[in-house]
Amino acid sequence: MIRHHIAHDLLVDYASGSLPEAPSLVVATHLACCASCREDVRRIEDIGGALLESVGTASLGPDALAAALDRLDKHEPETTELRLDEESRKVLPGPLARHVHRNLGDLRWRRLGPCIEEAVLASASPIFKTALLRVAAGAAMPAHTHGGHEYTLVLKGGIRDGGAEYRHGDVMSLDDTHEHKPVATEDEECICLVVLDAPVRLTGRFARLLNPFIKH
Numbered sequence: 781m782i783r784h785h786i787a788h789d790l791l792v793d794y795a796s797g798s799l800p801e802a803p804s805l806v807v808a809t810h811l812a813c814c815a816s817c818r819e820d821v822r823r824i825e826d827i828g829g830a831l832l833e834s835v836g837t838a839s840l841g842p843d844a845l846a847a848a849l850d851r852l853d854k855h856e857p858e859t860t861e862l863r864l865d866e867e868s869r870k871v872l873p874g875p876l877a878r879h880v881h882r883n884l885g886d887l888r889w890r891r892l893g894p895c896i897e898e899a900v901l902a903s904a905s906p907i908f909k910t911a912l913l914r915v916a917a918g919a920a921m922p923a924h925t926h927g928g929h930e931y932t933l934v935l936k937g938g939i940r941d942g943g944a945e946y947r948h949g950d951v952m953s954l955d956d957t958h959e960h961k962p963v964a965t966e967d968e969e970c971i972c973l974v975v976l977d978a979p980v981r982l983t984g985r986f987a988r989l990l991n992p993f994i995k996h
């Protein structure tokens with residue numbers, strides 16, 4: 781069961797098409813797992829549609845309808861036609877599988893520490909860093925703060941942070957006011973999708989050692 785959802789203002793930005801690609805990927809991936817947020821987006825789009833009708837369609841460009849339909853399609857929990865192996869199909873919901881477009885084992889994983897690996901994903905904008913993190917069961921991630929926003933969506937296993945537990949589909953959204961040290965739950969390795977709009981700053985005792993490796 782999903783416990784940690786996407787903030788309403790982010791859903792509004794997503795539904796209106798004004799959210800950049802990288803955080804949109806987090807939202808679309810969450811929507812593939814969460815019927816409640818899908819329903820919220822549908823309601824927001826209904827309100828948006830009613831507003832558009834009330835101002836008339838004459839002011840809209842010729843592509844407006846196609847763009848609106850495309851957005852509606854985007855958050856349907858589609859099955860991907862990609863030929864992925866069993867683990868990749870299980871871990872990557874449809875929108876993320878289409879973005880990653882390969883098996884988890886075929887990604888270029890880079891070791892960030894004894895228990896953490898990172899695979900950087902393609903991003904349309906250099907402002908954002910989009911990556912998958914793989915953390916060993918029970919391992920702590922380095923304590924860090926953020927220069928901007930950090931969205932973390934759990935795909936496998938779980939994370940404990942600040943007294944809360946995050947599981948499959950749950951989203952943790954933090955900004956530069958938070959310092960935290962997430963820990964993977966002990967039951968299995970954790971894989972999560974992380975989107976950053978500014979580099980993280982390590983604050984723990986490994987900070988001096990690791991900071992050069994996690995540049996944005």
Ligand SMILES: [Zn+2]
Binds near residue numbers: 785810814815817
């Ligand atoms: Zn949700």
